[in-house]
Amino acid sequence: MDPSRLASAFRSFGTDAVGADSPLYARVCELVAATPSLLALAGRSAEATPMIFLAAVHDELLRDPDHELSAYYPSVGGVRPADDGLVEALAHFCRAREGRLTYTLATRRTQTNETARCAGLLPAFAVVADGRPLAQIEIGASAGLNGLWDHYAYEYGERRAGVPGSPLAIACELRGGLAPPLDPPPVVWRAGVDLSPVDLTDPADVRWLHACVWPDQCERQERLDAALAVAREHGPVDVRRGDALDLLPELIDAAPADALLCVFHTAALAYFTRDQVDSLRALLDDVEREVAWVGGEAPGILLGEPTPPGAPLGFVVVAGRPGALEPVARMGHHGGWLEWLA
DSSP, rough: OOHHHHHHHHHHHIIIIIIIGGGHHHHHHHHHHHHHHHHHHTTTTTSSSHHHHHHHHHHHHOOOOOOOOOOOOOTTOOOOOOOOHHHHHHHHHHHHHHHHHHHHHHHHOOOOOOOGHHHHHHHHHHHHHHOOOOEEETTOOTTGGGGGGGGGEEEEEEEEEEOOSSSOOOEEEEEEOOOOOOOOOEEEEEEEEESSOOOOOOOHHHHHHHHTTTTHHHHHHHHHHHHHHHHHHHHHOOEEEEEHHHHHHHHHHHHHHHHHEEEEEEEEEEGOOOHHHHHHHHHHHOOOOOOOEEEEEEETSSSSSOOTTOOEEEEEEEEESTOOOOEEEEEEESSSEEOOOO
């Protein structure tokens, strides 16, 4: 990516995506955008996105926190605010560990499979299933943690759903005046596809999942640990390595015929080109069995809908049959809140 475009991407990510959610990353994005050497390093990624660079630095600190930069990262015990010393600490860290960072940037992909988004998926699954069991396929499944959504507990204010006593209890603030359906359908079969799936038996892969969580969001780190505990008991989900457009047909053929096939994804199609999104739409339109489609993506990716003026940063949850998708909710980009629309 052209350095000026990459700098713009870091500035945008630091203000629009990170905002007040991560003061550390907001400041780091600002520093990277203004530092040519850091931009050049970030540009070595196949993704060439801010998130992959941020995760690579975080991963290296989680692997070996013996550097002054650790003082700024709460995930490794740091408590220092993002002051003027951060710029030199970050630059020195990236120079000292350039080789390892370059390797990570070249070999890893962003894995932000945030399980709190399941609080927005559960009611959407209830709508499309209408009481029928699901055979589900997740696009961009990462470690398959969101594919285990039916093993989690949910707290929507005073309302409860899911599995009482689950190691993972997901709290979600309900907004607006409509109440979502919270009677989840059973899942009888589950699979996923990802360009770079995570092996939960590999400590380096598990560390990478933590690296993709923002280091000053300790609650998300704890939620990830709880989801991993569920996966050790009930998983792992069968996640195939490869391109979704190539692998979906064989996964669809493998899904049991006596269940409703449900293809779903969250924060995955942002990594697709417009042509790839159109190809996915055409692929699902052509499936000869009944298909339900549930997606949680940034506004405009699936339905072309604009972000309402003044709306908080979040995703639109769409659900329905291919060719007849409807927006059913808005939710926080890391879960957290849900506004039911249907």
